[in-house]
Amino acid sequence: MMPNFCNKKSIKKIALAATMVLTVAINGLALSACHGSKEARGFEIPESFDENKKIEITFWAKNDTNKTQTRIYEKAIKNFEGLYPNMDVTIRLYTDYGKIYNDVITNIATDTTPNVCITYPDHIATYMTGADTVEPLDDLFADEKYGLGGSELKYDAPTIDEIVPEFLSECKIGGSHYAIPYMRSTEACYVNKDYVEQLGFEMPEVLTWDFVWEVSEAALAKNEDGTYKLNGQKVMIPFIYKSTDNMMIQMLKQQGAGYSNDKGDIELFSDDTKASLMTIAEHSKTGAFSTFKISGYPANFLNAGQCIFAVDSTAGSTWMGSKAPLRDIAEDKVVDFETVVYPIPQYYSKDGELLDDSIKAAGGRYAMISQGPSICIFNKEDPQVVLASWLFAQYMLTNDVQMAYAETEGYVPVTTKAQESAEYKDYLNRAGEDNSTYYDVKIAATKLLLDNQRYTFVTSVFNGSTSLRDAAGALIENVTKSVRRKKEVDDDFIAKLYDDTRSLYHLDSGSAVNAGKADLGELPEESKWLIRILIGAWVLIGAYFFYSRKSGKISKE
Numbered sequence: 001m002m003p004n005f006c007n008k009k010s011i012k013k014i015a016l017a018a019t020m021v022l023t024v025a026i027n028g029l030a031l032s033a034c035h036g037s038k039e040a041r042g043f044e045i046p047e048s049f050d051e052n053k054k055i056e057i058t059f060w061a062k063n064d065t066n067k068t069q070t071r072i073y074e075k076a077i078k079n080f081e082g083l084y085p086n087m088d089v090t091i092r093l094y095t096d097y098g099k100i101y102n103d104v105i106t107n108i109a110t111d112t113t114p115n116v117c118i119t120y121p122d123h124i125a126t127y128m129t130g131a132d133t134v135e136p137l138d139d140l141f142a143d144e145k146y147g148l149g150g151s152e153l154k155y156d157a158p159t160i161d162e163i164v165p166e167f168l169s170e171c172k173i174g175g176s177h178y179a180i181p182y183m184r185s186t187e188a189c190y191v192n193k194d195y196v197e198q199l200g201f202e203m204p205e206v207l208t209w210d211f212v213w214e215v216s217e218a219a220l221a222k223n224e225d226g227t228y229k230l231n232g233q234k235v236m237i238p239f240i241y242k243s244t245d246n247m248m249i250q251m252l253k254q255q256g257a258g259y260s261n262d263k264g265d266i267e268l269f270s271d272d273t274k275a276s277l278m279t280i281a282e283h284s285k286t287g288a289f290s291t292f293k294i295s296g297y298p299a300n301f302l303n304a305g306q307c308i309f310a311v312d313s314t315a316g317s318t319w320m321g322s323k324a325p326l327r328d329i330a331e332d333k334v335v336d337f338e339t340v341v342y343p344i345p346q347y348y349s350k351d352g353e354l355l356d357d358s359i360k361a362a363g364g365r366y367a368m369i370s371q372g373p374s375i376c377i378f379n380k381e382d383p384q385v386v387l388a389s390w391l392f393a394q395y396m397l398t399n400d401v402q403m404a405y406a407e408t409e410g411y412v413p414v415t416t417k418a419q420e421s422a423e424y425k426d427y428l429n430r431a432g433e434d435n436s437t438y439y440d441v442k443i444a445a446t447k448l449l450l451d452n453q454r455y456t457f458v459t460s461v462f463n464g465s466t467s468l469r470d471a472a473g474a475l476i477e478n479v480t481k482s483v484r485r486k487k488e489v490d491d492d493f494i495a496k497l498y499d500d501t502r503s504l505y506h507l508d509s510g511s512a513v514n515a516g517k518a519d520l521g522e523l524p525e526e527s528k529w530l531i532r533i534l535i536g537a538w539v540l541i542g543a544y545f546f547y548s549r550k551s552g553k554i555s556k557e
Contacts, residue, residue: 043135045143046383049152055388056088057115060100062373063093066318066326072404080395083154087388097123097373101466108133113378115389121171121461122469124178124376129463135379136176140390148394157394162417170458171374179374181414182396183405185315186368186449186456187246187344190298190441194337195219195230195308206365207342209251212239212309213279216288219308231335235306239289240298242312245473246369249459251276254347254367256356259472264462266507268472269498274491277479281489284480293477294484303327305335311344313371317410317445323435341444343368343452364455371458372411403427407437410445412453419450464507471505 059077063069070093077089092114094100101123107113108130119127127133141160145152149159160168163181171179189207196203199218204211216238221229228236241247248268252259255276258267283289292298298310299319310320318326321339343366347355354360356367375396377389395401402413403424413419428450431443449456459465478497479489487493502508 043132043379043383043386045139045146046387049146049387049391050384051084051086053384054086054088055385056090057385057389057392059089059091059116059392060103060114061091061093061118062095062097062100066408068408069405072401072408075404076396076401079400080155080392083395084388084391087392089392101126115380115385116375116377116393118182118373118375119179121173121179121374121458122466124374125173125461125463126466127376128173128178132379134178135377135386135390136178137180137377137390138176141177146387146391153391153394155395155398158397158415158417162415163397164414164416164419164453166370166453166456167414170370173461179376180393180397182373182375183315183402183411184370184372184414184449184453185313185411186370186452187243187250187311188314188317188410188445188448189342189344190302190310190312190317190320191340191342192302192305192308192337193340195305198230203340206348207345208348209279209345212345213283213288215308216283217286220287231305233304233306235301235304237287237290237295237301237307239283239309240291240295240301240307240311241289241476242292242298242310242316243473244291244293244476245469246371247311248273248276248472248476249469250344250367250369251347253369253457254354254356260460260465260468262460262462264460264464266468268468268475269502273475274494277475277494277497278489280476281479281483284483289480291477291480294480297328299324299327300329302339303335304329304333305337309345314410314412314445314449315372317341317442318408318439320445321441323439324441325436325439339441341441341448343448359455359457362455364452366452366455368452368456369458370453370456372414399423406446410442410449412446412449467505468507471501471507474501474505 059073061073063073073091073093077091081087081089094103097118097120100117100119104113104117104119104123104127108127113127113133124134140146141148143150148163149157164184167181167184168177171177171181189212191203191207193203196215199215201211201215201218219228219230219236219238223229223232227234230236249259252268252272255272257272258270260266260268280289295301297319298307298312299316301307302310302320303322303324312320318324319328321327322334322336327334346366349355354365354367359365359367375393377386377393380386380389397415399413399415399418399421402415402418403421405411406413406418406424407427413424418424427438428443428447430438432438432440459469475497478501482493483489
């Protein structure tokens with residue numbers, strides 16, 4: 001005989017118990033869903049690294065055609081495996097960071113991300129849309145045994161105080177570090193000094209936008225046969241910019257204008273941006289200005305005597321100048337000239353003051369971006385694998401790796417330990433001894449950043465900041481292309497350009513945080529079970545009420 005528990009008090013108890021079940025289920029579902037499609041693994045640093053266990057890790061890195069860099073990676077891996085014989089590191093090289101980014105995004109859903117990856121903080125912010133994808137490093141930094149400069153390391157790693165603080169801060173997203181800096185560069189303007197002086201100008205102490213525009217326009221004078229008076233050739237593009245996203249970001253920074261903030265609010269589509277675009281359109285119309293995407297590599301035009309001001313990364317310095325070791329044009333096309341290296345053009349007030357207050361307050365003379373690759377590690381189920389990944393990533397900060405890689409191009413080591421070493425100082429002091437290791441333009445570009453690394457800036461990093469950066473460059477590219485197609489760049493054109501760019505890069509909401517949301521796939525099995533429990537609880541409540549009403553056993557009390 002069924003016990004009589006279907007009175008009013010009993011029903012309340014049943015409802016209360018079911019509600020508790022539902023609450024637990026809903027909370028569990030929310031926790032599972034808010035982090036995407038994968039279960040949060042978490043990571044606890046092992047008490048010790050198991051050197052008897054065979055561990056294989058993958059390392060994704062970027063390399064162009066510089067075989068010296070490839071050999072440096074290979075040597076670093078070989079030396080590291082010599083220290084840790086139980087480890088096997090497999091490298092996969094890419095031609096650009098965009099391809100690394102796309103492959104990582106693709107592999108997040110299948111949990112086949114690499115163990116260690118050279119990337120950018122902007123990209124890491126997007127990787128983090130998956131659950132537990134990128135490992136936060138603060139606890140690893142501080143670990144007494146295996147942290148930065150830890151007691152159990154088999155190599156001489158830098159301490160946290162020996163990493164340049166400005167470079168380390170670039171790797172912080174929210175309240176945690178998700179990467180360590182690997183190399184740093186900035187942008188430089190490589191100038192054909194001979195042409196500037198041939199046009200009757202003197203090289204200034206500080207290169208300003210006004211000076212660059214003025215000289216560029218003066219260089220467009222032609223002979224009767226259609227060749228340019230300055231070079232006697234049929235081609236002359238006085239000013240070419242490689243990375244237009246950096247161009248726009250730095251123009252806004254120098255003017256104290258908005259781009260984005262820490263909250264991910266978009267400030268790009270402003271009157272300040274429009275004024276810069278109008279200026280660019282004006283000089284694009286005359287042929288004084290072009291971009292890499294439209295015309296080609298600035299270095300090729302500079303080295304052929306077809307460009308005066310070529311803006312590219314300091315890491316691209318080995319391509320710049322008539323004696324450049326990696327110049328990429330036929331020898332008979334190279335024009336001999338003196339190359340000087342400046343920070344990118346600056347906006348200065350009429351009384352000679354830098355417009356950006358933050359740089360000026362810090363004592364700097366230039367507003368220039370800090371850029372360059374960082375290293376992140378990805379979380380895996382086995383804590384020993386994660387620790388192994390960290391040991392390898394940290395090894396890339398040792399002096400031998402830092403100095404060897406920095407000397408291949410105009411990169412700067414990210415540690416004061418390397419920068420202040422006798423070997424690195426000797427390298428800098430030997431500028432001009434040859435046109436390979438000690439190429440003077442390369443070392444001048446390196447010193448440009450070393451002298452100003454305290455005053456460089458970075459943009460805010462958040463999920464969607466990559467899309468915003470792409471949009472900034474696209475504004476300049478579209479204005480320049482449109483002028484070449486004889487379109488009128490006016491207020492209406494800019495308004496439509498803003499609307500189209502917002503839509504194309506999913507920036508319609510005014511905040512880049514929601515841009516580019518990844519499809520996180522189907523719910524994990526745990527979430528499916530929580531939903532089943534939730535449904536079952538409601539079914540039980542409904543069954544009790546139905547049975548009680550049908551049998552008439554619910555008490556009237």
